[in-house]
Amino acid sequence: MFNKQSLSERDICTKFITPALVAAGWDIQKQVREEWSFTDGRIIVRGQKYTRGKQKRADYVLIYKSTLLAIIEAKENNHSVGAGMQQAKDYAAILDIPFVYSSNGDAFLEFDTTKEEGQVETEIPLSGFPSPEELWQRYAAHKGLSQPQQEIVKEENHKDETGLAPRYYQQIAINRTIEAVARGEKRLLLVMATGTGKTYTAFQIIWRLWKAKTIKRVLYLADRNILVDQTKTGDFRPFGSDIMTKIQNREVDKSYQIYFALYQGLTGAEEEKNVFKQFSRDFFDLVVVDECHRGSAKEESAWREVLTYFDKAVHLGMTATPKETKETSNITYFGEPIYTYSLKQGIEDGFLAPYKVVRLSLNVDDGYRPEKGKVDKYGHEVEDRIYNTKDFDRTLVIDERTKVVARKISEYLKLTNRMAKTIVFCVDTEHAERMRQALVNENSDMLKQYPNYVVRITGDDDIGKKELYNFSSVVEEQPVIATTSKLLTTGVDTKMVKVIALEAGIQSMTEFKQIIGRGTRLREDDGKVYFTIMDFRKVTNLFADPDFDGDPVVIYEPKEDEPIVPPNPPEGGEEDEFTGGQPIPGEGVDDPDSPPLTPPIIDPGTGKPRKYYLNDVAVTVANERVQYYGADGKLITESLKDYSRNKLLLEYASLDDFLQKWNESERKEAIINELAEKGVLFEELQQEIGKDLDAFDLITHIAFDRPPLTRKERAEEVKKRNYFEKYGAGAREVLQTLLEKYADEGIGSIETTAVLNVKPLNQLGTPMEIVKRFGKKADFEKAVQELEQELYKTA
Known part of the structure; x- marks a missing residue:
């Protein structure tokens, strides 16, 4: 006679829950999804690498035709029947499932969301689980569906x-x-x-x-x-x-x-x-x-x-x-x-790519006022007033500003990936053409191999529009950089876009969301797991708007006899929206009112130029700041160090709490991944505080003000203690090599047996030959754990 309470959760499912479902008439092959991971787990970007957060996984989901009807959360028998109910309810709310069950193998606890009052939670025996038809009829009655x-x-x-x-x-x-x-x-x-x-x-x-x-x-x-x-x-x-x-x-x-x-x-x-x-x-x-x-x-x-x-x-x-x-x-x-x-939910579930934001301010952005009598390069006297980012490239063009923006975009690509598909959103088609020219000059070396490395794709440019397919393609390498104003804001399936540069003063929340959407497509197999937003116009302030990812709210001006509804948005909020709802010839024009590309154009109403063009204004970067998408779906706006400290102190009330968790963990990388999932960005912290610091030292330094040691310093401490002397020569060589690898790459690099397949370990022999130097596999694993203990002994 087996002890039911000694069975694993999987055994409870196999021996009790699944047979109960079969007895109730459920087809296990067609109507039941077991251990169904219904999310992929959020992408957690760690420098140039990434990991996945935990998937949401339901033990059982029951399906009638194509309707998700019921969910069951299983627990081991040493738990109560209803121990899994809260988790099942949480998943049911996400999956829109009306019938919720928890079981420990003794019985089922049922929560029926279709009941508006009375007893909504009921314990039923294993033999009393409802049939597919019974649950369907209860569902149909709740939905008010006739036959x-x-x-x-x-x-x-x-x-x-x-x-x-x-x-x-x-x-x-x-x-x-x-x-x-x-x-x-x-x-x-x-x-x-x-x-x-x-x-x-x-x-x-x-x-x-x-x-x-x-x-x-x-x-x-x-x-x-x-x-x-x-x-x-x-x-x-x-x-x-x-x-x-x-x-x-x-x-x-x-x-x-x-x-x-x-x-x-x-x-x-x-x-x-x-x-x-x-x-x-x-x-x-x-x-x-x-x-x-x-x-x-x-x-x-x-x-x-x-x-x-x-x-x-x-x-x-x-x-x-x-x-x-x-x-x-x-x-x-x-x-x-x-x-x-929503976008937020898609990123949280791991179906959409997360993003980071690079905000750049230029010295003229907070206000440029021309000196008295200033004339532009076409001889027109510039109107005396203060110009800012709302005016640039709409009424005032500063050539050097365009060049600096192009330079910063190109610098980012050179530091990361020269072939990363990039969209630069500009004020109008004329601005998009000037930006194209500036980017061509910044990337002239790439044009030798890729003639279409930079293109302008706008509604009035037939040549550029022909490149739209190639730009959207996963396979085609070029174009790499596309300058545009409106044509790429929406609808176009730009799967591989990794950089979005905002060089237009976007005020419309609708347009902003659509632009962000150009980068959210995830192509994990093709190396697209996140994207970067480069903001030159303070557009990403819209992230702070509660409407960014909230439920839509009607803002509509009623006509006579219509009900009163919320007030209008700020003036100018939608003036740039594509086409304004009017029919247009062909496929769509970016800016039907945009002036031709040949400046200057005189406004017949005022007799003044539509734009002034200045080529003698010095422009420099005044401020550059990287922001990250946090675990809560919002941009990290405080310093990364302060943000990380707050996250760490939520996890560990004291240094002793952290040290206990660290020392008890068989794999330190598991702690690092868990913290990364909760928003602690270790690679980014290393860039800010010290590339050669271990995750352990980053945590103790940031959260508890402990002076950090570099990985090499920790490795040297181990060597000084003659720790390796208790091992034979063969094992000692392996451990010393592992220690050097730790000093170069960190703790995660030595915690799996996969390390035996890469340099320099693979130069010592096959994985089996290396393990034999210690005896059995368990002896090797024990030696690695003891090495880790020695590394953090001084803590």
Whole structure:
């Protein structure tokens, strides 16, 4: 007779919980996910290296068709039945799961979130676990789904040949949308951060509704060719070419079921150019509006006319950044988002790349006033007033400032990676061209091998736009640096962008979020795990705005007889937004009102130049500061040392607490990784305090004011004590080599047997031969642990 309390958690699952599920009718292969890691673990950047934080892992998730119904947290039998309930509830809230269970192998404790009152937690025997159909009926009743509506919701996801399933947040977005459509709702909004798979989510929604015969014909709207083409040939490919078509050249073929279109291709200034009117008003059952914060969000927009015409269809808006201004409101049109997955959550889950910020201030940025009678290089007298970053390159051009910005961007690339894809956001197309020239001059050595190392990609530059595909490509090496003003702010899938330089005074929160989104795509296999923001205009002050990653709030000026809603944003908050919602020819122009590239241009209204151009103003860097993305999702604004001290003191109340934890830990690297996950950035601290300091000394020095020793000093202390004399010559050689490796690289480099496969250890023999110098593997591991104890003996 085995002792149940001696069983491991996995044994409890195998011997008790899984058999109970099978007895209740659950198909273990199709309906149960065991030990499901539903997040990847946050990327923790450590210098040029990175680690992953802990994944969120559920012991069991039960699925009915494509709906996540229940979660079970298992515990060893020496815990109570409900010991895992709190963790299960936390995970259930994230996963949008209504039925929550905890078990220790004796029984189940059930928490039913669908009950509004009464007994919501109930203990049930192992033999009494609900069947799939029972839980589904309880779920359907809670959601108010009739039998016909249930059949719509039951339609399953499309499964490709790889068996790839939607991520948890995509599944929530898909299910909530389909349930809303089944209930007859007509205006729906999904808010999902850039890089989290909005298009794939839209495909799964359409696929399930189409297979359920709830919808027959779909119109997918975007305002750029690249968005339409990426969607049609990418995520929507399973529909097949006989089902899908793209409306172009103002020609309509009504024999298809999935239609892709540009707003610009459907509308026009003249009535006969309104191609959408060739369809009957009830032709489409579903209209999907991609990047709905643009164009159609504006009530008076010509593009809104398309949605108004097809008002009998379901309208699904998708965006990373709902737009809420005086004239424009996604929420007023579509309603509150049925689901929001934020940038912060995406980074925390490890699905999006984190970022650090380099802020640079130049000596002229706080205010430049021309001396009396100052004339620019074209002979125009410069208006006497104070100019700052809001004016630079909009009304006043300082050539040297452009050169300094280009130099600092190039310096960063030279110090990190010359081939890191980089976007430089400029004030207008003319500024983007001058910046291109300055960057070419700073990187002339690279142009010999890569002629398109630097390009300008703007809406009015056909040559530059042709490079958009190559710039977005994971495979193509060039272009490396792209200067732009608006064309790359949104929608374009720039997977490998590692540097974003802000050289435009962006005030719009919508535009700012979209720009940050250009860097958030994670390409771990291709070496893209984080990105850097270089800010030359104090734009990243917007990180402090509560709206940066908060829930969207309607800011809308009501008309007569409409309800009162919150006040307007500050003036100028949205003036730069792409296209202003108006139809434009072709694919989109960055700045339709931007002056031609040949200066100077005289404003006919004032008789003054639109811009002054100065080539005799000295510009220097006044301040340079690196900021980091902390574990709480906010930028670290205090000094890195002070920030780290506060984090460490939250973990260890005293030096003795830390020393006890350090000495008891078999692997010191585990402590370092744990602290890194909580926001202590060791590599960055080494850059600031001392590259040759061990993590141990960084901690004791920063948190407890202990004088630090360098790694080499610690190694020398060990040598002085003749510690190695108790070992034979062969073992002594290995330990001395390990000690040298520690002095060069730190404690993490000697704590795994993998160290035996790299220089200089691999020059002493094979791993097996090295271990034999100590006897058994356990003897070798014990010797390494004793070496670590000697290293920190003086502490």
